Amino acid sequence: MADPSYRKRLKPEVTCPICLDFFTNPVTLICGHNFCQTCLVNCWRESSGNGACPECRARVQERDLKQNWQLTNVAEIAKELWVEAKQRVARWTVCERHQEPLKLFCKEDEAPICVVCKESKEHRAHTVVPVEEAALEYKVQISTSLKILRLESLKILANKAKTKKESEDLLEKTRAEKESTVAKFKELQQFLEDQEKLLLAQMEEVEKEIERRREEQMAKLSEEHSALESRIQEIEKACQQPAHELLLDIGSTLQRCKKEPFQDPVAFPLELKWRIVDICDINLFLQGIMNEFKGTLLSGVRLQKANVTLDPDTAHPQLILAEDLKSVRWGVEDQDLPKNPERFSKYCCVLGCEGFTAGRHCWEVAVGNKGWWAVGVARKSVERKGDIDWSPEGGIWSMEMWEGGYWASSSLHDLLLSMTSGQLKKVRVTLNYAGGQVAFFDADTAALIHTFSGVSISGETLLPFFFVYANAPLTLHP
Numbered sequence: 001m002a003d004p005s006y007r008k009r010l011k012p013e014v015t016c017p018i019c020l021d022f023f024t025n026p027v028t029l030i031c032g033h034n035f036c037q038t039c040l041v042n043c044w045r046e047s048s049g050n051g052a053c054p055e056c057r058a059r060v061q062e063r064d065l066k067q068n069w070q071l072t073n074v075a076e077i078a079k080e081l082w083v084e085a086k087q088r089v090a091r092w093t094v095c096e097r098h099q100e101p102l103k104l105f106c107k108e109d110e111a112p113i114c115v116v117c118k119e120s121k122e123h124r125a126h127t128v129v130p131v132e133e134a135a136l137e138y139k140v141q142i143s144t145s146l147k148i149l150r151l152e153s154l155k156i157l158a159n160k161a162k163t164k165k166e167s168e169d170l171l172e173k174t175r176a177e178k179e180s181t182v183a184k185f186k187e188l189q190q191f192l193e194d195q196e197k198l199l200l201a202q203m204e205e206v207e208k209e210i211e212r213r214r215e216e217q218m219a220k221l222s223e224e225h226s227a228l229e230s231r232i233q234e235i236e237k238a239c240q241q242p243a244h245e246l247l248l249d250i251g252s253t254l255q256r257c258k259k260e261p262f263q264d265p266v267a268f269p270l271e272l273k274w275r276i277v278d279i280c281d282i283n284l285f286l287q288g289i290m291n292e293f294k295g296t297l298l299s300g301v302r303l304q305k306a307n308v309t310l311d312p313d314t315a316h317p318q319l320i321l322a323e324d325l326k327s328v329r330w331g332v333e334d335q336d337l338p339k340n341p342e343r344f345s346k347y348c349c350v351l352g353c354e355g356f357t358a359g360r361h362c363w364e365v366a367v368g369n370k371g372w373w374a375v376g377v378a379r380k381s382v383e384r385k386g387d388i389d390w391s392p393e394g395g396i397w398s399m400e401m402w403e404g405g406y407w408a409s410s411s412l413h414d415l416l417l418s419m420t421s422g423q424l425k426k427v428r429v430t431l432n433y434a435g436g437q438v439a440f441f442d443a444d445t446a447a448l449i450h451t452f453s454g455v456s457i458s459g460e461t462l463l464p465f466f467f468v469y470a471n472a473p474l475t476l477h478p
Helices: 004-013 037-046 069-093 115-119 131-239 243-248 250-257 270-285 290-300
Strands: 026-028 034-036 104-106 111-113 128-130 319-321 327-330 349-351 360-366 372-379 396-402 405-408 415-418 426-432 437-442 447-452 462-469 474-477
Touching (some): 034 037
Antiparallel strands (some): 360 426
């Protein structure tokens, strides 16, 4: 059934202003007003103002009347709804079973009943109150519910306002950050382009240096070879002379046969090889942490040779440190040293004093070819008192010499690098903090020995690490 408020609003729209009833065959005047056709004709017949609109008094010709079929249909529908509403009201106020007024209300069944229904077996045990009293109770209950609903509505409105305000603040902040991000990326892009030009220029310089030294060396070798070939030909010619002629100048011939052994000249100095290694290592550096990238690149694109000294507070009691803290050797007996928390107590280890939290660094260590030693990098938080996990997971990235071979420790197994332990005299340890890399080189040949990549070290201090047992001293080179 249509809501009563809608019926009340609809009724004036479908009611004739003359008869005050639903439109019957409504017609529309040129002024826009509507009337029942019969009502309008009778009005004009009875009124002296024939041909005028009863509403606005506008002059209208009878031939200008237009039948409003749409309004006719709407009026018919409204009339049916009105009749149906009246019938429902009639049914509501009178009991269909007993034809008595519905003056009582059954709370259990939540339905209106008459006095006869109240005495029936169906409602006799139920709570029954007058309709007016029940309506009042329900109005109070509904009023309370409405208050709660209105409060909920106010909460929703407040939340909408809060959401709108919060979204506006977030959008404003996001837009500001967006602009800042664009600016930062432009700045970073320009920075990278400048660095690329600089690095390419350095590479071109290295290429030119290699080509120049190659040409110089090839020219020297060619000159040396030509001179030697000339001498060989002279000696061969002398050997082909008769015996008395050969012996007449034998001293000169023998002198020409003498020559210092050929010394392989150094065509490409070690410094140039290190420059090439340094250039190759830059690509790994570029994979560093992005939020530290620019500052790290500015400060760490050049490999910094660290001035490493040994930390006596961390040295195992059997280790003997030089006065300048640049060398460490193993001693048989424990020394009487303070048992501080930093000191290694089980393994003969010692750490460097200086820690690293950024950049690229290197240091060189002279090593022996006997006993057992290890060099590398360790977390500041590495275990000092008990068993040590000699792996990256344990906070140590090292290479060691043991049982005639060089090894690198990992979480799964020790990796054998080489069995020619007697050839290595000096190790260069390199740390690329942002690139997450620890590498070991033969410091005399620049040959790569081993690399730990993907090292998870962000945010932690790393220290040079040394281990020595029954071996000649490990000595740090300046």
